[in-house]
Amino acid sequence: MNVCWPKIRFTINNEACEVHVPPMKRLLDVLREDLHLNGTKEGCGEGECGSCSVRMNGELVNSCLVPVLQAEGAEIQTVEGLATNGILHPLQECFLACGGAQCGICTPGMLMAAAQLLERNPNPSMAEIREGLAGNLCRCTGFMRIFESVLAAATQAENSVAEKANHAR
Numbered sequence: 001m002n003v004c005w006p007k008i009r010f011t012i013n014n015e016a017c018e019v020h021v022p023p024m025k026r027l028l029d030v031l032r033e034d035l036h037l038n039g040t041k042e043g044c045g046e047g048e049c050g051s052c053s054v055r056m057n058g059e060l061v062n063s064c065l066v067p068v069l070q071a072e073g074a075e076i077q078t079v080e081g082l083a084t085n086g087i088l089h090p091l092q093e094c095f096l097a098c099g100g101a102q103c104g105i106c107t108p109g110m111l112m113a114a115a116q117l118l119e120r121n122p123n124p125s126m127a128e129i130r131e132g133l134a135g136n137l138c139r140c141t142g143f144m145r146i147f148e149s150v151l152a153a154a155t156q157a158e159n160s161v162a163e164k165a166n167h168a169r
């Protein structure tokens with residue numbers, strides 16, 4: 001039997017898209033299977049690990065818990081949307097430089113959680129970084145390098161703002 005699934009529209013990484021899929025299909029699966037955005041990873045599949053984190057309407061969500069129908073009309077950002085015109089996001093640069101990118105499973109979710117944190121709090125303390133990434137698990141317990149990567153990105157951004165202010169004087 002051919003089933004005609006309803007149209008679900010949303011914006012993904014600033015591009016409009018439309019899918020025809022079962023409305024209760026997990027956003028995680030729609031991203032990976034239908035939109036071929038494989039950067040978002042599945043860890044636990046139960047909302048516990050944060051590997052599948054994406055940003056939806058400015059909030060960090062576990063895409064394994066979001067039925068795609070809830071994404072109707074939403075603006076979604078995945079890890080593929082962090083780089084701009086092939087230039088890595090400062091967080092991605094710092095994860096590379098500071099050894100925060102240790103495995104392919106947790107890193108995309110960590111990056112999205114860190115992007116969310118820095119947008120809300122551009123100058124977080126180490127304690128705030130720990131708290132901001134508390135929903136994201138690193139199973140190999142390499143948390144320190146991840147936290148240091150986020151701190152480095154925040155420090156870099158702060159220095160560049162200060163530099164610009166100095167030039168403007």
Ligand code: FES
Pocket residue numbers: 041042043044045046047048049050051052053062063064065
């Ligand atoms: S896979 Fe979604 S929270 Fe773990």
Ligand code: FES
Pocket residue numbers: 101102103104105106107137138139140141142
């Ligand atoms: S670095 Fe990914 S699970 Fe530890």
